[in-house]
Amino acid sequence: MKHTIYGKELANMPYQPRPEGSFSPIWRYTENPVINRNPFEGASRVFNSAVIAYEGEFIGVFRADTTTGIPYLHLGRSKDGIHFSFDKEPIIFYDNKGKKVTLEYAYDPRLVELEGTYFIIFCTSNHGPTLGLGKTKDFKHFELIDNPFLPFNRNGVLFPRKINGQYAMFSRPSDSGHTMFGDIFLSYSKDLEYWGHHRHVMEKGYEWWCGTKIGAGPAPIECDLGWLVFFHGANLTCSGLVYCIGAAIVDRDDPSKVLHRCSNFLLAPEEPYEVAGFVPNVLFPVSTLTDAKTGRIAIYAGGADTITELLFTDIDTVIDYILKNER
């Protein structure tokens, strides 16, 4: 390996090598989708969801659009990171006084381990869509911290370690609708309750594939060059938005500094389960598994707001591609 992931080994993570003849920097699992329509009773579509290694196996927080159309978060477990069983009841959050919190809706969760605590960052409502921030140590009791930001915000991603002693969060200030604009910002906190020192990180692209808006995806991956950031970029066509996967490397100590930004998308919606579904043409990366020993990276992505799929790459392939095609 030319490049190094700073992280743990994860020998049992799902992985397949790049198919013969492919020149794509990200490739698909041959048995996609890993979660298809109607995966459990009451859930019509499970997508845009996050998986993490936990106690030798895998656990995830999943966006399940119910048969009312309203999304909530459900826990799912897997031995191999591919086949999941789901809790039929949504995750229940409690406030710091132990009182049950009722969420109007909850969607697009990210899941990040930081100093032994697992944080769930998702979109919920405080009189308008904004970020929800929950935490658990055991995936049994879930505490909801106060909303970090005012409405309107989406695509919040906590960094997996503190930076200069502070918690750091990517987010994407939005509007109350489908948000036909959007850049990635960075905010800091000493206590996860009060946030400030907001910095602009990356704007939507002059490149057409991300020319309407961008938003952070999985938790950043620390590597030898800085933080590897996968993000989604959207392009408005005459028939709606098309969502692709992009990537950049930002500074280790000041993630508002973009060191390398790839001009190209790394993967676009092309497969039937990406180009057709509840929302056609959406490929939406939400979480990764990584193995520091081999440099392997697995990406969980939503397809067409309908299914969950697995994608693969490795640290050398993705960094080579970013550097070769950087702005």
Place this chain on the structure above:
Amino acid sequence: MKHTIYGKELANMPYQPRPEGSFSPIWRYTENPVINRNPFEGASRVFNSAVIAYEGEFIGVFRADTTTGIPYLHLGRSKDGIHFSFDKEPIIFYDNKGKKVTLEYAYDPRLVELEGTYFIIFCTSNHGPTLGLGKTKDFKHFELIDNPFLPFNRNGVLFPRKINGQYAMFSRPSDSGHTMFGDIFLSYSKDLEYWGHHRHVMEKGYEWWCGTKIGAGPAPIECDLGWLVFFHGANLTCSGLVYCIGAAIVDRDDPSKVLHRCSNFLLAPEEPYEVAGFVPNVLFPVSTLTDAKTGRIAIYAGGADTITELLFTDIDTVIDYILKNER
């Protein structure tokens, strides 16, 4: 007086009693506008500006739309609160390391004294409109604190004292355009740098005059019933927005609790300098002067995004009107 303003005496504040025959809870200064078009070289319109008592006279931070159309903040001084002289150069802010800060634009300033420091809260850009927060002790050196919130936000108003030991700020989450929606939120901070515990305070009205959006106006006035809050409410007509003045009383210790909200506007744009101008039909309250001894209240308001005018009321009249016409 039936009701009491909790604050200082201000015997020399501008004031006129309610005209004979008027039944309006707020009335206009007979010599309005107090600042007309082109008040000083380079400034085409001075409006939506804030005045405060200072060293026995009056000082203000004024929105001056320049002949490029871009607004900046200028200092103005007055012996009587009616006739102002202006600094021709805009206010220059420095960061906490003494480095000059360049603002892309600055508008709609509020000016609040809190524990001997004067805070200026205004709209500026951090890759999109959001709140700027400056402070001064002498109106000579101005320090810019970090932007309290992510974009998009406007109409930030700091409370004139800490609440339960924390700074408190009203704001109005917005979008990147002319924002055809908007409610008032409350946020807290221990240090003015990191903000959290965001609470919804008041939604736009079912009443038509404020049916599109509302936003906080002058700094809240502490009185015997709680905090007296003047705000603006806007109503979208087929020819644009009409801005009126509304009022409510919120809880002293938890200003997210609305105790009394007036269903009626208190004053609507009716005079020629309010119904016609750069933006017709705007009456936009930004600051108040109060005299605790007499209960008198003077309101500085922008008219038609063009001129600055003075309005008057008193604590009994305004509270009686709110209580008589509350929801």
